[in-house]
Amino acid sequence: MDTILVPEPEESLPSLSVSNDQGILQWISSVDHKQIGIMYLWLSVLFLVVAGIEILLVRLQLAIPNNHFLAPEVYNQLFTMHGTTMIFFVAMPAIFGFTTYFVPLMIGANDMAFPRLNAFSFWTTFFGGSLLYFSFIAGGAPDAGWFNYAPLNEYNYSSSPGIDYYCAGLLFAGIGTVTASINFVVTILHYRVPAMSLKQMPLFVWMILINSFLILAAFPSLNAALAMLLLDRQLHAHFFSAAGGGSAILWQHLFWLFGHPEVYIVILPIFGIFSEVFPVFSRKPIFGYSMVIGSGIAIALLAFGVWVHHMFATGLGNTVNGFFAASSLLIGIPTGVKIFNWLATMHGGAIRFSVSMLFAIAFLIEFTIGGLSGISFAIVPIDWQLTDTYYVVAHLHFVFIGGTLFGLLSGLFYWFPKMSGRAPDQRLSRWFFWLFVTGFNITFLVQHALGAMGMPRRVYTYPNLPGWGVLNLISTIGAFLMAGAVGLLVYILVRALNKGAIAASDPWDANTLEWTTTSPPGLKNFDRVIPVKSTRPFRDYKRPEDADWKRQEVAYTEKPPDIDITQNNSHGE
């Protein structure tokens, strides 16, 4: 009989480094949620570097007017691959990495509901990314932008196979995304430790639950559109070609029906991370636990009612534009609610300015700027002026970097000691923070001005108009500063893995179950789980006399004592 012995992890604790006493095959065959989470995260770092290099080339080309460093065709491929990679193969895998790793730990489970499906999800994402990049050697990468508009994406206008690879790669990754979401939903609903009611679930887990439903509702639209486009290109169907009776605008609808929810898909989990980070580093419970959940649900539902704001310039008419301008203005409200939740959590707290918290605070500022630019072109005439200029580029990077990436970095510095058992160098990490935030603002603040001055996005060079050259040069310098910072980050991580100080199992005095395990957690997460009676079970456990649930019990069973201020508050001890 021919059996292949697949090495199962026995002793080795999955740490962050890929080297392992049983070799690479053990990683490939793993169905352990922690190992798969780590692979997601490394995949994301790999693609972050690749997509970063792509955009550095683009920024070099734009550093001076009338530059001929890159040919237009190459330029188009590079910015397309940059955007597509960052969204589908950096942001999504990073979020899924933290989710796969920490959701089971936070709810007291030993693995995901479907471990093999979990591995499947990761590997389809991996192959999706590989397929996308294979296009470079198969005749040219896709070059129609990350949103890949029709009819430019049709065979007549893009006859190189790049777009086919775009479709196939994203389809693969999309399937992995959907299966992963199903896995998350089942895990969260079914494998919580029995004592943990939904009302005590960590907010990160709540946001993942909501987000998974959002993914299940949004991704079919993208997957269908990709399949239709492949049919158009390979079998000469006519879904998106007007000449054959199809409709080019249909692509935009299908894409943005997915695409607007997608921008919330990459921000809701981040809201979850911050809802863990702010309370821990402010030493206070989150302000308005139920409000955070409610606004999360509101965001998820509203995400489907605003997508036409990406299409204000397509001539749908004033009636349509008016309705969607109104709903786009409204979607700012639940996000604003969350910002106030976090501010109120910090208010009066004993704040510790760890690197994780620094990113959280920077997020509050940068994300608000991004939200405000978003609100500004929810107003139709303003959008007509600014659409397809660098103003949009500035907006989307303020929300993606100032929002999503800052959140991921905050989560990374928060959870890194747990995942690796090592502590990253504090001083270097602070250097990284300041470099990265400075570089980011230098790069993108000026793009608001460029956009307002009318510089179109996605054009490979520009004439030497007053101010354009300087501002673009500043932007390029900022980009290289950010690149340097990312290099420093990789150095910090690798150094910490090799010779970082050993991390305690609960270095932040945190609240949730993942911190009750060793750092890194053992092969089997839990034998026993501490009692869960509030949203901060670990804190209750560490401070039984001051446990949250005791206070709740008082609130439920007794009328709160009437406090008489004239008696100098004799109820306090």
Added chain:
Amino acid sequence: MGTLLFQWHADPFVLLMVITLIYFHYWISKATPVKNRIYFWSAIALIGITTCSPLHFLGMHVYFSAHMITHVVLLLIAGPLLVMSIGPNPSAPMLKRISAFLYKRSWLAWLAAVGIMWYWHIPSVFDGSFSGMSGFTPMPVLHAGSMLLAGILFCWPLVGPVPETHIHPLSGIIYLATACISCSLLGLLITFAPINTFHHYWMAGSSMNGMLSNPWGLTPAADQQAAGLIMWVPCCFVYLSGCLYLLRHWFAAKDPNTGLEPSISLTLSINEHE
């Protein structure tokens, strides 16, 4: 404009329906709190406005968008108000039986409501219903009544008279969210449908005379888009408000797990994959 304000038309069948509703209301709930009476009479007022008033006239003869407003009001406001007017735990056994039935089959309520909504907007049914409206026919009452019925059925598992038969608030959120998506899809189809898909209003412009043919000067395209968008965007907000209401309700309810239970010393993790 003046003439428009005088366009009140009472339909005998609709009057009959309203009288039946009033009769049932006072029969079911003899000693209802004032709150429920207010719900009930608001619902009746809304039914009156959507079936007899100038809004109804506009909806019948002039504007698709006005027609859509009547749908939304009947389905999402009047229907739920009627259900909420019954008051908790009525004595009538029939209501208990309905509650028990719909509790087990909430998907049926969902499907009935969504089905009725979609059915009336199939283009041929839509146009057909208008040609059936002239003269002495039960068509108006069928139309308004079925919308109302859809609204009643739809919200029954959420706010029905027997609280024990309400579905779990979180299931309720999914119930509403999926209905919202179906509603958005229908709205979207109407918004972007070719302009002559629904013939009735396309033709209406030419057949009416003078001021009343188009008092606000909407183009047929804008009118149809507004109709679709009313079903799409504001409806979404109604469903969303419902979701937030349910969530608040859920958080306000006492949960046996939050601290009131005697402490369990150590809880075993149930999930083992080995």
